[in-house]
Amino acid sequence: MKIKSQKDFFAGLMFMGVGVAFAWGATTYNVGTGARMGPGYFPLMLGILLAFIGGLITFKAMTVETQDGDKIGKWAWKPLFFVLAANFVFGILLAGLPSFGVPAMGLIVAIYALTFISSLAGQEFNAKSVFILATILAVGSYVAFVWALKLQFPVWPSFITG
Known part of the structure; x- marks a missing residue:
């Protein structure tokens, strides 16, 4: 065949x-x-x-x-890089990297970073739209995971919450 x-x-x-x-x-x-x-x-x-x-x-x-x-086209390196980088940064900011001295920044900061970094993968960047999207995602994630499901993980940076 x-x-x-x-x-x-x-x-x-x-x-x-x-x-x-x-x-x-x-x-x-x-x-x-x-x-x-x-x-x-x-x-x-x-x-x-x-x-x-x-x-x-x-x-x-x-x-x-x-x-x-x-036919399969060429690799889209820019979107691949920014989407992977956004996910790595999200994981690092959410829980921190104690072995490297990076403190946990929490869910809200991690979602904003994830949204802004991954938006760089596209052809055009509109900071206002990305900020609105990040805010909706942060509020929605807080409501779903912290308030409704009562999951225990850092929401705010550790230097703010203590």
Whole structure:
């Protein structure tokens, strides 16, 4: 068979790889049964479903004709860098890095940093829009995680809260 859509083919392979990895990793936990699920049940089923969907996408990529073969373009390095950097900075600011002397800055500061850094991945940057989005995300995250779910993690910088 000939690959008729490169994008779908490689996306399907990626989905299958991630699905198999999740399913395999889930087998190290107690899976249980459908009526009495263990901690490995959900990741196992999710991994199987993801691998199945990847198989369907890969099959479609080899059977359905696309215009010009749907070639894969070059890597988008700038968005990749800024999205990864935003996630690393979020993790570091949320909990801090005590071994390097970086204090925990809390949820609010971490969300603002995440939003501003990841917005640099796009073609255009509007500071006012990003600030509004960051504020909505910070308030929504505080309400959902701290107020509603009562999760215990730093909300404000440690030098403010003590």
